Amino acid sequence: MTIGEAAAATGLPAKTIRYYEAEGLVTPLRGPNGYRRYRDSDVAKLAFVARARALGFTLDDCRALLALWTDRGRTSAEVKRIAAQHLDAIAARIASLQGMQAQLRHLVAACAGDDRPDCPILDSLAPCEPPPAR
């Protein structure tokens, strides 16, 4: 399996697959011509990483999850800890974005959006009354 075929099989761009290799996630064999040769297990790992990335895990998380996946002596507690931490991080990011969203929604609703210059959005961003007239 060449990198192009692995890319087609996983839906990942070939560039990304090479990047994952540089990051030590998946190390294919090499053919006599220097081309990368992906075993089924390599492709499985790539697909694993692709799914983990789709859930927002960092590449560091992916490395750890991949190691746990291939580790017969793992405990589900280790896996759960990583996932729970990531879940917290996601919740924090959502909360932060929702804060921005609430403020912005207010401002956008209050803005006339016509051809006059008065704008509550700019008023809210402006630290003090007079904008620099320059």
Place this chain on the structure above:
Amino acid sequence: MTIGEAAAATGLPAKTIRYYEAEGLVTPLRGPNGYRRYRDSDVAKLAFVARARALGFTLDDCRALLALWTDRGRTSAEVKRIAAQHLDAIAARIASLQGMQAQLRHLVAACAGDDRPDCPILDSLAPCEPPPAR
């Protein structure tokens, strides 16, 4: 006003203020010793950008908003368009994160988190049944 004072006044790190200058957002004067000298209007712009960043606007957006702020001939429609677009982007990011959150929450809830290796989280990430035993 030196950069350190401007930093204290705006809450922005001095490094960030220099970066904003490199990005063309705020251009201070220079004293005879080569030090940056921030006018009140510069500090106001920095504070403006700080608030816009806190609402998640990109630096490109900040540049545009800053230009509109100092433009007497602006229309609130222009401002609203930028803000509304950003609002859409925020909503999209929230939706994406919430999708991850829902899936992950499911998986985390289903994972025993004990010392056994069976784990629905890994099962969900694994593309096919057998993990590479290597």
Place this chain on the structure above:
DNA sequence: CTTGACCTTCCAGCCGGGGGAAACCCTATG
């Protein structure tokens, strides 16, 4: 033989900064 598709490596850039080196400036103190 040539063409085109694929593969290889390397280098650079995106965003929004952060870390740190080496050098300069200013003030205060001994």
Place this chain on the structure above:
DNA sequence: CATAGGGTTTCCCCCGGCTGGAAGGTCAAG
């Protein structure tokens, strides 16, 4: 006057997670 300390300057590299492009090697088809 020397020096110690704090601030400031420029410079370049680093982060994550890729993405684009250049320059060259390989392979199968026409």
